[in-house]
Amino acid sequence: MRIVELVSVDGYVAFDLDCPTSAGGTRLAPDVTAGEAGLLARAMTYKLAVLGEPIGGAKAVLRAGDEDRDAVLERYCQEITPMVEKGGFLTASDLGTRTEDFASLPDYRPGSVMHQEVGGEPVDTMVTGLGVVVAAETALGGLAGRTLAVEGFGKVGGAVVREAVLRGARVVALSTLYGCVADPDGLDVAALERLRAEHGDACVTRLGLPVLPPESLYEVAADVLVPGARTGTLTAERAGRVRARVVAPAANVPYTEAGLRVLRERGVVTLADFVCSAGATIGYLGDRSGEVHDAASARAVVEERIAALTRQAMEHPDGPFAASCEVAERFLATWRDPEGLPDGPPLAPDA
Numbered sequence: 001m002r003i004v005e006l007v008s009v010d011g012y013v014a015f016d017l018d019c020p021t022s023a024g025g026t027r028l029a030p031d032v033t034a035g036e037a038g039l040l041a042r043a044m045t046y047k048l049a050v051l052g053e054p055i056g057g058a059k060a061v062l063r064a065g066d067e068d069r070d071a072v073l074e075r076y077c078q079e080i081t082p083m084v085e086k087g088g089f090l091t092a093s094d095l096g097t098r099t100e101d102f103a104s105l106p107d108y109r110p111g112s113v114m115h116q117e118v119g120g121e122p123v124d125t126m127v128t129g130l131g132v133v134v135a136a137e138t139a140l141g142g143l144a145g146r147t148l149a150v151e152g153f154g155k156v157g158g159a160v161v162r163e164a165v166l167r168g169a170r171v172v173a174l175s176t177l178y179g180c181v182a183d184p185d186g187l188d189v190a191a192l193e194r195l196r197a198e199h200g201d202a203c204v205t206r207l208g209l210p211v212l213p214p215e216s217l218y219e220v221a222a223d224v225l226v227p228g229a230r231t232g233t234l235t236a237e238r239a240g241r242v243r244a245r246v247v248a249p250a251a252n253v254p255y256t257e258a259g260l261r262v263l264r265e266r267g268v269v270t271l272a273d274f275v276c277s278a279g280a281t282i283g284y285l286g287d288r289s290g291e292v293h294d295a296a297s298a299r300a301v302v303e304e305r306i307a308a309l310t311r312q313a314m315e316h317p318d319g320p321f322a323a324s325c326e327v328a329e330r331f332l333a334t335w336r337d338p339e340g341l342p343d344g345p346p347l348a349p350d351a
Contacts, residue, residue, distance in 0.1 A: 025094030129159020131279030144168030232348030
């Protein structure tokens with residue numbers, strides 16, 4: 001792991017492996033850390049490996065707020081341009097950033113299918129949400145009549161909710177930074193969408209339901225829990241309170257080592273975050289190879305790939321997270337020397 005401290009902005013770029021090309025998104029938030037960058041780069045290594053791509057994982061994190069994001073991103077893009085020109089670092093949007101933020105980079109492809117919008121939703125966001133939902137659907141054998149508890153209602157959380165409802169599921173709980181709302185009969189998703197457009201994350205306070213603390217989401221009885229926040233949220237303590245049958249993460253590295261162990265001991269199906277959230281990565285790779293040529297083909301490729309990876313993982317005696325790690329590690333061993341392999345899977349440290 002190599003972590004580069006940026007000089008033009010307050011932030012870091014983490015490179016998990018020493019290799020010619022590394023790829024990963026750029027995250028912007030006021031409280032990101034170098035340690036978070038390293039965890040996310042490791043998750044990206046496993047995501048690329050499980051897809052059979054001989055590319056190292058990377059992640060950039062920029063410490064900034066909304067008031068100075070544009071200036072920070074402009075300086076950041078200028079600083080990383082030499083790395084991008086050499087093919088050493090490929091990046092895209094993540095938490096706090098948008099596709100157009102990277103238009104000045106030399107590898108930006110304005111005509112990319114992944115940059116197009118369908119119904120006002122970027123294709124890369126749509127297929128990220130699709131991947132999470134397909135993984136959950138595959139694990140359960142169907143989503144019609146099933147229930148979801150979803151953490152976060154931003155770009156990806158919104159995509160997860162829309163896709164799940166299209167497939168016949170009910171969203172029975174939703175949380176943002178402002179709190180958690182729940183209804184066992186299913187939340188009014190259309191109303192939440194309208195409220196979010198006007199009030200942002202405060203939408204949960206405008207629905208007319210009791211507003212609980214955000215972490216109450218983990219205790220909601222549901223078929224699927226979708227962690228969608230930051231790294232390390234599923235600690236041992238929280239894992240002991242989870243009432244869902246399946247965890248299908250939209251966020252990267254939600255599990256701590258102890259949290260994963262507790263969930264497994266309690267019989268909760270723990271899907272790998274680096275599989276569930278791989279939709280955009282699959283789409284970008286397919287766009288570059290020519291396999292993806294429009295939104296419909298992006299959806300088809302993502303659904304087929306994530307469903308296949310999830311079916312394979314569900315057959316493993318140690319659970320799907322361990323199975324997906326094995327797939328990734330077997331592939332890494334085909335192009336890395338033993339001393340150049342990651343020193344462990346993408347799990348957050350226990351507090």
